Amino acid sequence: MVIILIIGGSASQKLAADVAKELGETLSSLETKKFPDGERYLRIKGEVEKDVTVIQSTGFPQDEHLIELLFLIRTLKDLGAEHIKVVVPYLGYGRQELRFKDGEAISAQVVANLIEESGADEFISINLHEDSVRDFFNIPTANLSAMPPIAEYIADNVENPIIIAPDKGALGFAEEIAEILGCNCTYMSKIRLGPDKVETRIVDVQCDFDSEDFDKVKKDSKVNIDSVNGKEAVIIDDIIATGGTIVNAIDILKEHGARSVYVCCVHPVLVNDAVLKICAAGARDLASTDTLRSDVSSISVAKIIADALK
Incomplete structure (x- = not known):
């Protein structure tokens, strides 16, 4: 041996x-x-x-x-x-x-x-x-990919979730988790309204799945923007550093009536009081994997x- x-x-x-x-x-x-x-x-x-x-x-x-x-x-x-x-x-x-x-x-x-x-x-x-x-x-x-253990955490702690990517770059993570859990996902997109004004909005899509074998979700199925209303929203990202993007996402989800907002990430860099900012913004829970040691590293890889x- x-x-x-x-x-x-x-x-x-x-x-x-x-x-x-x-x-x-x-x-x-x-x-x-x-x-x-x-x-x-x-x-x-x-x-x-x-x-x-x-x-x-x-x-x-x-x-x-x-x-x-x-x-x-x-x-x-x-x-x-x-x-x-x-x-x-x-x-x-x-x-x-x-x-x-x-x-x-x-x-x-x-x-x-x-x-x-x-x-x-x-x-x-x-x-x-x-x-x-x-x-x-x-x-x-x-x-x-750390998405399977993160999905397991979500399944154990959140009922009827909708997975939210805080920007299009994180959409792949949201899609992967949504596929594992069989739930909906969407992402937030920055829309330029003028030379000096940018607004972040929830995009009216289901998943934009690239996977050809994901038959259980219809490609033409849409998630209305109001679908976060009353839902347990789970924000997923690979790295959370200062937490600014996450705080912005929490504010938008709450404006659209999310019943609660959870935050998950792979790598908890978490600088400049990021944990405090995210929790103060109203996150019910903040959890990450243990790729880095932190107070929120509760998901093992x-x-x-x-x-x-x-």
Whole structure:
């Protein structure tokens, strides 16, 4: 039997432990600390197996967690690991996959190159902000979806939901959850009313499903804008940072008579009092996955990671 060693960086230790438990595999012990001058120290305790899975998100503080990840990969190779799967549930610097302005660093490419050059043999992430980030790697990659466990949370906590994407970019997430739950979804769109005036509206659509095999929903079926009236609305997004977009969405849904508003996301970046702002706006609950540690990380992605590692 092949023994797979699971090792979690300091950003993802609990998640790594949960993945190891799901798989029934060995969890390695790791010692990390910071020297007085700010440099990182890392020591892997115990024997290193030939097959190792490293789990480490690279959220805030991004630089520290990224350096630790690179140290981990390189050290494991030096200690005899032959195949290293690197699981980065949340990829810091992953939102700049293009040079939007002249002279900008394509940070996602730089990070991908560093991970691969350190010795990674496979790369796995969860709901990358852009799937095209995988093109920067020359090793096998996977971009997992956290929508199934989020859908399970919604099924357990919300009756008769309508899934809301706060913008068209998040519509794919809303469609995926709606398909799992067999419910309606829609999205919000910014409508330009004039040179200096933009209004966000609920779009009068059902789902715009791209899936050709989704037969149970008729393509021509419409969700009237007033359909949120009296419903349990669930806003879904991949990343919540400042929370401004979500607060705006909550206000609009309440104006249209939503009985309650829940908020779910994959990656809880949550800066600048975002949790307080969202709750003060009237969200009944705010829940995220544990790709990043936060006060609202109540939905585990351990099983989808474990399934991908089998």
